[in-house]
Amino acid sequence: MVGKYKVVTLCGSTKFKEDFLAAQKELTLKGYIVISVGLFGHSGDNEVWTEGTKEMLDDMHKRRIDMSDEIFVINKNGYIGSSTRSEIEYAEKTGKKVNYLEPIKAATK
16 A cells, blocks of 8 residues: 555456546546556557567566555456456465456356
8 A cells, every 4th residue: 555545456358448447547536546557459559469578568467466455357248368367366366355347257256
């Protein structure tokens, strides 16, 4: 926690760019320091797909989780891809609280 503000990292598929932006705004207004992704590969930031970049970005996102008190998963329509699942598992393993945009169904968690 930084001062009285909790730090939250947004996780989820980058195809949900507008949902990331909406969550960032909502959580900021609720008094969180919000850390998000740097690029939206599934929403047009094609630099993500150059050699070695996706792996670097995945590692950087885990370091963002390290700096956070919790994560907020953008699981629009219940969707959680493999990278996001890895981030959730990492957050849980490191003792971070995990919150979701939409309720989790038992079969998807």
